[in-house]
Amino acid sequence: MRAPLSWLREYAALPAEVTGRDLAAKLIAAGLEVETVETADITGPITTGRVLAIEELTEFKKPIRWCQVDVGNPEPQNLICGARNFAVGDVVVVVMPGAVLPGGFAVGARKTYGKLSEGMICSLRELGIGDDHDGILILPGDTAVGLEAIELLGLRDDVLDIAVTPDRGYCLSIRGVAREAATAYGVAFRDPAEIEVADEGASYPGAVADPAGCDRLVLRRVRGFDPAAPSPLWMRTRLHRAGMRPVSLAVDVTNYLMLELGQPLHAFDAARLTGTITVRRAREGEGLETLDHVKRTLDAEDLLITDEAGPLSIAGAMGGLHSEIGDASTEVVIEAAHFDPVAIARTVRRHRLHSEASYRFERGVDRELPLRASLRAVRMLAELGGAEVVPGATVVDAPVEPVTITIPVSHPSRVAGVEYSRETVVRRLEQVGCTVEGDDPLTVTPASWRPDLTDPNDLAEEVIRLEGYDAIPERAPRPAAGRGLTPRQRLRRRVGRVLAATGHTEALSYPFVAEKDWDSLQLPADDARRRALRLANPLSEDEPLLRTTLLPGLLRTAARNLGRGQSDLALFEIGVVFRPGRTTGAKRGSAESDLGGPGVAPRTGTHTGAVPVYPVDRAPTAEQIAAIDAALPHQPQRVAVLVAGEAERSGWWGKGRAGGWQDAIQAARAIAAEAGTELRVVADRHAPWHPGRCAALYAGGVLVGHAGELHPRVLQAYGLPPRSAAAELELDHLDATHSPVAPHVSTYPVATQDVALVVDAAVPAAEVESALREGAGELLESLRLFDVYTGDQVGEGRKSLAYALRFRAADRTLKAEEATAARDAAVARAAELTGAALRG
Structure with missing residues (x-):
């Protein structure tokens, strides 16, 4: 505005x-x-002057005039001008040498076209009060000569x-x-809408067929209007400064009053109307060509202004071309109405037909304005356009109950934390047009021009803002004792910190996916992750589903970074996924439920749970929260990691190392360690991972996720480099109550024992490691696989796994015999569980 x-x-x-x-x-x-x-930015001298003489200079390519203008000085001002719309005797605006026009244009005396021009005669655009640059501004003939034009025309505003x-x-x-x-x-206000309205009788036939869409329609009429009558300069100047283009007197009057009062009006040519003007919804097959020369197919929900011949305009948005005021319009019908904001908002969005009128109707217009604004409009048409006002007004009303709000006097004080007296609260509410009754609580009736005031908090805001936000003291909030982050929130933060500390960058993706993502991830037809919720009103029709896995968003983020030259990536994301229905008990940790996999028939559809809606003026009860939670889909929290490119950079120091499945599994182990959990890694086949390079991750007996190298077809679908790896874990399956404890640092020396075990090639190294840990006992401090050998020395179908075992006691120096016994026990347990044998 x-x-x-x-x-x-x-x-x-x-x-x-x-x-x-x-x-x-x-x-x-x-x-x-x-x-x-x-x-x-305009400075004088700028004055009024009367044209005394005009000499036509014909020896140039374009018409040029040399004018003598009386500006109140003893001698006339000599001026060069190329405009043709003025004549001897006209009063014009003269900019004298030394003046500066808007835009920093300095005016001086200069010789041009063989004559000395002492300033210039101005158009509206040059003065900054209009867009018209076709001719010179001509003032009324009775304007005195030599007046200061800056004040006269309000040029500096x-x-x-x-x-x-x-x-x-x-x-x-x-x-x-x-x-x-x-x-x-704190000064006096004069309401431009406070005019006496005492019209009796109908002016033009009118009706409302949809009171829900229009609860008030007012029609007034004038006849004998002069369509050639110009809009006065003061009106055109104000319209220009308010950002609107002057068109014609009838249109300018409606626009002027819309800007002044906030009530959009529409002027119809009465000669083009047929019968009763009716507000109704559109009918099937109806169309309308609007003033912007666009032919629109109307929707059954569109609110229209019509006559017996069909639609005249889209209510509250734009008029139709057929009933437009033209150069021959002498009888004008002014329409003013109060429309439902929601109906107007839906119509303009449906047709993408935003206008100054719809902008106001969408935000709520004073219901009392149509009577007053329409009366002012016909009076201005009579005063400025020589029209005769037809007595009476057609008023079609639907009864509307006034809104009343009950508010405790202390409510604004409680909201702001500042004490406001009853007198202050009442005075401020009355300043915004409210009628206040009662002592405590107060019964408040908002003014008709404040439809946004609907509950006690709205009234509290009015009191607080008028008293001044700066009057609210700055105080640190006082947290309630015992509150803070929940254990699960702390785990989430620790996981984010450990991944960031190991070189990963956090990515935040929209939780929306497309059905084609399931195919890109190579998910089987019966995979549970294909069973996704569809948004009723998606941001993009290309991604209408809620994600059931974090990987699509993370893979797209990686592809976008690769496209911008970032070839080496280590990304992670923590967020929720959305799984239709709820799972409990043992099923909740299974691959077939929360973590996807076969066994659940795929389905894509809108979630059918009805989410209850409760008032916002009080906190919901525990039962209400439970009802809301029961209607929502299951939303487990996940963490996903992606590694692409080099994990260790190449450089002058040598060749780097490409990231791979090892990095994904190690990231998963670091995540689990924050919950005090050691993962068990088991070979698995699970999309979207490579079938031979995928690991299932278990915490105890519960499946918590998968990690490994992504399938080549998945990498091709998302444009990622070969051998890229990923991991995805469900944080809800990890122990959030675990508190990290610093490890005990022993002062006693370590005893190191190496063993090389020969096992079948199909035996996973993780099973051998698990058996060694189990057999070694409490003295084992760490275990590391440092070599894998296959060849003739171990036989076909066999492999050798070499481990370094570190033993240490917390209270003594271990003897060689103790370390050897622990190693032998570890080897014996590995032989029992995996068939391992010491390599000779």
């Missing part, structure tokens, strides 16, 4: 010294968003550009902004 300061002063008695920037600071303090204050939030639709008018300005300065 662009609001010229001079226009605001008409209705708010602001002190003379107040500038646009001063007012902007006050309005910002009151909660409005003033984005900019524009000040016309501050314009406030206000970003009006959706709850303050009343500020989309000079009336609303002036009211806020008057309140901010």
Whole structure:
């Protein structure tokens, strides 16, 4: 909303010294968003002058005139001008040498076309009060010569550009902004809508077929209107400064009153109307060509203004081309109405037909304005366009119950933490137009121009903002004892820290996926992860599903980084996935349920659980929270890791190391370690991983995730480099109550024993390691696989695994015999469980 300061002063008695920037600071303090204050950079001398003589200079390629203009000086001013729309005797605006026009254009005396031009004669655009540059601005013939034009035409005016939030639709008018300005300065406010309305009888036939969409329709009529009558300069100037283009008197009047009062109006050519004007919904097959020359197919939910011949306009948005005011319109019908904001918002979004009118109707318009705004419109058409006002007005009303709000006097104080007296609360509510009754609690009836005031918190906000947000003291919040992060929140943060510390970068993806992602991930047809929830109103039709795994978003993020030259990546994401239905007990940890896999018939559809809606003026009860939770899909929290490119960089120091399945499994182990859990790694086949390079990860007997090298077809589908690896774990299956404890550092020396075991090639090294740990006992401090050998020395179908075992006691130095006994026990257990034999 662009609001010229001079226009605001008409209705708010602001002190003379107040500038646009001063007012902007006050309005910002009151909660409005003033984005900019524009000040016309224009300086004089600029004066009025009467044209005394015109000499046509014909020796040039274009018509040039040398004019003598009386500006009140003893000698006339000599001026060169190329415009043709003025004549001897006309009063024009003359810019004298030394003046500066908007845009920093300095004017001086100069010789041009063989003559000395002492200044210039100006158009509207050059003066900064219009867009017309086709000709010179001609003032009324009775304008005195030698007047200071800056004050006469209001050339120097501050314009406030206000970003009006959706709850303050009343500020989309000079009336609303002036009211806020008057309140901010504590000065008198004169309401431009306060005019006496005493019309009797109908003016033009009208009806409302849909009271839910339109609860008030007002029609007034004028006849004998002069369609050639120009809009006065002051009106065109204000429209220009408010950001609207002058069109014609009838249209300019409706636009002017919309800006001043906030009530959109529409002017119809009565000669083009057929029968009763009716507000109704569109019918099947109807269409309308709007004023922007677009032929629109109407929807059954569209609210229309029609006559007996069909649609005249899309209600609250734009008129139709057929009933447009034209050069021959002498009888005009003014329509003013109060429409349902939701109906208008849906219509304009459906047709992408946003306009100044719809912008106001969507945010709520004063229901009492149609009577007053339409009366002012016909009076202005009579005054400026020579029309005769047809007595009476057609008013079609649907009864609307006034809104009343009960609020304790102490409620604003509780919200702000500042004590407000009853007198302060009542005074501030009355300043925003409310009627207040009662002692405590108060019964408040909001003004018709404040449809946004619907509950006690809205009223508390009005009191607080008018008293000043800066009056609220700064105090540190007082946390309740015993509250803080939950164990699961702490685990999530520890996991994020350990992954970041090991070189991974966190990625945040939208939780939306497409059905093609399931094919790109090579998921089987009966995989449970294909059973996804479909959004009723997706942000993008290409991704209408909620994710059941974190991998698609992480893979797309990696591909986007690779496309921008980042070839070596280690990414992770922590977030929830959405699984239709709920799983409990043993099934919750199975591959067929939370972690995907075969066994559940795939289904894609909108979640059918009905989520209950509760009021927001109080906290929900435990039963209400349980009802909401029961209606939601299961949302386990996951962490996923992706490694692509080099894990260790190449350089002058030598060749680097490509990241692979080892890094993905190690990241999973680091995650589990934060929950005090040691993972058991078992070979598995699970999409989207490579069937021979995939590991299932178990914590105890519970499957918590998978890790390994991704399938080549998956890498090709997402454009990732070969051998890229990933891991995905479910954090809900890890112990969040575990608190990390610093390890005991023994002061006694370590005893190291190496063993090389020969096993069948099909035996996983993880099983051998597990057996060694089990057999070694408490003295084992660490175990590391440092060599794998296959060849003639161990035989075909066999492999040798070499391990380094470190033994240490916390209270003594181990003897060689103790370390050897622990090693032999470990080897014996490995032989028992895996068939391992010491390599000779």
